[in-house]
Amino acid sequence: MTGIAAIIGGGVIGGGWAARFALMGWEVRVCDPDPEAARKLEAVLAAARSSFPGLWDVALPPEGQVTLCATLEEAVEGATWVQESVPERLDLKHRILRAVQVACAPGTVVASSTSGFRPAHLREGALRPGEIIVAHPFNPVYLLPLVEVVGEGPLIARACALLSSLGMDPLHLRHEIDGHLADRLLESVWREALWLIEDGLATTDQIDRAIRMGFGLRWAQMGLFETYRIAGGEAGMAHFIEQFGPCLHWPWSRLTDVPELTGDLVARIAAQSDAQSGHMDIRVLERARDTNLVAILRALKAQDWGAGALLRHHDTQRRAVEWLPEAPLVTAARAVPPDWTDANGHMTEARYLQAFCDASDRFLEILGCDADYIARGQSFFTAETHIRHLNEARAGERIRIETLCLKAEGAKLHLFHQLYRDEMLLATGEHFLLHVSLDTRRPVPPEGRLAARMAKVAGDHGRLARPDGIGRAVGRK
Structure with a gap:
């Protein structure tokens, strides 16, 4: 699946979108008034060209042409997909999205990279509200597969299929919430980290080491709930919550506002965890976790980075x-x-x-x-x-x-x-x-x-x- 992608805003995120579309064979048109836009865009494209092909064991299509357009209208004319990636100002987004829909054909997917605004916010005053969705990626867009798709309507299935064709993992969120899903999780960790520094309890280096040497490695290949399911042993998620749930009420962090672990909530979490991973024996999950961790750590070791640098140092010493x-x-x-x-x-x-x-x-x-x-x-x-x-x-x-x-x-x-x-x-x-x-x-x-x-x-x-x-x-x- 290829076509014409119009990228409105060619910064870090917009440039990343441009790179992913172009390297997957799309024609890309970028509109950005920044006088340095061409230089910045080329820098992102160069980085993507050196890394993105390494993800695949099958040859990519010929790279699509990337054009820096003087006007928004020139960029969106005939576009299959429009990706708005301008700064997080709602008034600016309203103005841009309205101009996009004036210039593009009805039925064009108009997606916003917004980190926190809901589709309902973006659609205020729009010409065709149902054609505006959120497609929130993660930096670098040309490498990380997750894109949060927020919105309802007939375009959603088409949007998710198109994003999948780019090698991305579209996560459709049916409920509109501020910050979507992933950024709410990130913000919670970020807030606690800021408090640890404010209270003089940790440094930025200590916090980053705690993540990259420990739970960040587990999260990279199993996420949060599957990791904790293994921690519950053969008894699974319900047992884990029974063991560690009371800790949530202890003053271990600044984030002490937690839901009551009622029987209904525990049962709901356990049922969802069973649906997610219950078909696999705990020993199978453990082996998968360990094999994945070895692969991740060895990849980091090859780059002499993070936990891999520690392993390489030990090799040298021994x-x-x-x-x-x-x-x-x-x-x-x-x-x-x-x-x-x-x-x-x-x-x-x-x-x-x-x-x-x-x-x-x-x-x-x-x-x-x-x-x-x-x-x-x-x-x-x-x-x-x-x-x-x-x-x-x-x-x-x-x-x-x-x-x-x-x-x-x-x-x-x-x-x-x-x-x-x-x-x-x-x-x-x-x-x-x-x-x-x-x-x-x-x-x-x-x-x-x-x-x-x-x-x-x-x-x-x-x-x-x-x-x-x-x-x-x-x-x-």
Whole structure:
């Protein structure tokens, strides 16, 4: 599903909408009187182009044309969808929405990005009130899928289908309330955080750490009620409320106005929780939670950010270097993560390559080709790889990689990795690397200290027995 999207207001939110529509193949017209609008819009588009395609394993359609229009009328002419994203001033929104409906065809969806105004507020004085809805996204619009759709009428189903076609998750709220749903939850946390700072009880850093190192990770993959359902154990949500409900009346926070936990309310919450997750055994939920958390934490670890930075620091602290002249270098000792396995229950082909690549990186780091060395403009590129798959590795199993340097001569480096579980050989990887200048991308001799260490390890390993499999080609026994 594609068409023409008119974006009124090209700031952070409007620009995000423009990026999502354009990268999903829509023609986009943006109207914003800001003299810096073109520069700001291009910055958002550039950020989206570098990140949004990474969400998908299927190619996106060709990017739609984005045009900055001089007038609102030019932007909305022939538009399938109009997204108003001007500042949160009701008088301004009334003026813009009226002008939009004067210029656009009847039946056009006119959506507002408002964070808090109800559709009833927005429709005051409108030409066609029933065609104005709320479609409240979250920043960055081009990455976060949730969009709160508020309003009733014949356009709602069409609006939700269109938003779904953009890869979004339209949450239709049938009841109009100030702040919609998500922002009311966010505001509650925000208010309590402000009080903690005002009362001198916490700092901004402590509050952010509490969220990103703890419950924020759980919320990211299960939300609030499913998380608490697990906390109730096999007895479920009703048991959790019975255990922890009284705490709501204790002065743990400034937000002490809570509903009475009547039998009717507890039963309603428990029934809704059963409808949401009751078809899954508590052990299934726990396994899903744990697997998801590992995946999230490992993604953060790859970016050296948040809780992932903590994990990476611990890896660095615990990684020992044992360089023995009479043995290959141990370049990896780890467990197989759950996201490294496939439908057959064993480690995927791609992860064998990753494990060997990580081992090569570790080998180079031990020799002195670390981040500081690379920052000076030289590194290694892999020119050729051959992997043999000999036995299976499954999630949770402890594996290690032993690395043998077959040759280190000038810019050339020839490595042979052996991957073991205990003493069982699971795979081998043979890799030929070249030392290169990052400026010219051409081979160059390594710097003196690195060259000396390469020569030393090649000499030590040259005296070791050559394992089976070196020099193998595909299909050759």
